[in-house]
Amino acid sequence: MAMNAYQTTNHYLERAFELLALPERVRTALITPSREIRVELIIELDDGSLGHYIGYRVQHDDSRGPFKGGLRYHPDVDLDEVRSLASLMTWKTAVVDVPFGGAKGGIQVDPKQLSRRELERLTRRFVEQISPVIGPNTDIPAPDMNTNPQVMGWFFDEYSRRCGFSPAVVTGKPLELHGSLGRDAATGRGCLFAVREVLGAAGKKLEGTTFAIQGFGNVGSWLARLLHAAGARVVAVSDLRGGVFKGDGLDIPSLAAHARTTGSVADFVYAEPLSNKDLLQIECDVLVPAALGHVLHEGNARDIRAKYVLEAANGPTTAEADQIFNDRGIVCIPDIWANSGGVTVSYFEWTQNTQKLKWSEELVNEMLEKHIVQAHRAVAACMEEYKCSLRTAAFVVGVRRVKEATELRGIG
Numbered sequence: 001m002a003m004n005a006y007q008t009t010n011h012y013l014e015r016a017f018e019l020l021a022l023p024e025r026v027r028t029a030l031i032t033p034s035r036e037i038r039v040e041l042i043i044e045l046d047d048g049s050l051g052h053y054i055g056y057r058v059q060h061d062d063s064r065g066p067f068k069g070g071l072r073y074h075p076d077v078d079l080d081e082v083r084s085l086a087s088l089m090t091w092k093t094a095v096v097d098v099p100f101g102g103a104k105g106g107i108q109v110d111p112k113q114l115s116r117r118e119l120e121r122l123t124r125r126f127v128e129q130i131s132p133v134i135g136p137n138t139d140i141p142a143p144d145m146n147t148n149p150q151v152m153g154w155f156f157d158e159y160s161r162r163c164g165f166s167p168a169v170v171t172g173k174p175l176e177l178h179g180s181l182g183r184d185a186a187t188g189r190g191c192l193f194a195v196r197e198v199l200g201a202a203g204k205k206l207e208g209t210t211f212a213i214q215g216f217g218n219v220g221s222w223l224a225r226l227l228h229a230a231g232a233r234v235v236a237v238s239d240l241r242g243g244v245f246k247g248d249g250l251d252i253p254s255l256a257a258h259a260r261t262t263g264s265v266a267d268f269v270y271a272e273p274l275s276n277k278d279l280l281q282i283e284c285d286v287l288v289p290a291a292l293g294h295v296l297h298e299g300n301a302r303d304i305r306a307k308y309v310l311e312a313a314n315g316p317t318t319a320e321a322d323q324i325f326n327d328r329g330i331v332c333i334p335d336i337w338a339n340s341g342g343v344t345v346s347y348f349e350w351t352q353n354t355q356k357l358k359w360s361e362e363l364v365n366e367m368l369e370k371h372i373v374q375a376h377r378a379v380a381a382c383m384e385e386y387k388c389s390l391r392t393a394a395f396v397v398g399v400r401r402v403k404e405a406t407e408l409r410g411i412g
């Protein structure tokens with residue numbers, strides 16, 4: 001039977017534990033989430049009726065620094081998923097070496113069904129419920145799927161009303177409200193640096209390399225624009241409503257303008273239509289899942305024709321698909337490194353907030369590049385040392401760092 005999200009993350013972790021020959025007591029300390037919170041969110045809807053939603057915050061590990069991780073609004077959010085994503089954040093912050101631990105939150109809701117005022121009320125109620133266990137030195141949320149700078153702005157405001165002015169309680173805020181330059185593009189930009197490093201190590205260049213991207217939200221759309229500007233060929237893009245294909249490369253600036261006006265990449269006239277399923281199986285160099293989890297699974301992994309999978313989304317590959325990719329020589333650039341640009345610039349935002357400074361966009365991007373490139377050096381060295389996949393190597397690097405901090409602080 002296929003593993004659920006949390007089992008999948010633990011499966012990858014176990015491999016790292018094996019390679020590092022960690023004793024059982026250390027494994028238990030590393031794998032177990034520190035705190036799991038479930039809150040009932042009852043709000044008044046615009047028509048006067050009551051809406052009832054469930055929210056979660058899982059704080060996985062804080063041995064390297066305050067808990068850190070996004071907040072997602074999606075109908076599929078459940079404890080298992082949030083637990084898995086919180087654990088991934090622990091290893092991600094360690095791989096990219098920012099002084100945070102790992103956490104994740106979510107509300108089980110379809111935000112498209114709510115008005116802006118309802119969404120604001122829901123966000124404020126969530127902050128009210130979790131405010132005793134978060135804070136600028138405790139746990140710092142950020143955007144994730146279907147949440148954005150506006151939601152972070154409400155979050156900052158509600159927390160500050162309760163606890164006093166605290167911009168560093170949340171990252172990914174609007175620029176006018178103590179946000180950082182470069183944060184919006186950061187995850188996409190980090191993905192670009194990651195794939196550039198992996199291609200470079202194989203003697204290849206971004207120029208002319210073909211990409212197919214599933215998802216045109218914050219991460220997918222920024223990545224597409226940056227790839228296009230770097231001379232790569234984005235041949236296919238899709239979102240919830242469908243996709244488009246053009247063999248010699250899509251005109252990404254026009255596609256982005258089309259998506260802005262219509263709300264979707266579908267029906268872009270300067271390309272052929274393509275289903276989401278076909279996008280995954282298209283012939284290209286790099287396939288980029290940039291939306292939901294577990295989209296690459298046992299049922300389609302053998303049909304993937306890309307040479308690389310760039311995990312812009314969190315947890316897009318099941319353990320079974322990962323094995324198939326390894327057997328077929330398809331290189332997975334793992335989420336905990338590939339998409340770590342977002343949390344890296346969150347760290348810069350938090351630093352600016354706590355120091356009351358403002359960095360230039362050039363400085364943000366330069367520092368981001370440094371973190372991604374240094375993480376690649378550590379992961380590549382580990383791959384050599386253990387003769388393992390990029391994913392396992394990234395987990396080994398993360399686990400090693402968290403283990404060190406955990407032991408130095410004292411386990412029990």
Ligand code: GLU
Binds near residue numbers: 142340
């Ligand atoms: N949600 C993003 C992630 O999965 C960003 C988290 C953050 O900035 O704290 O990495």
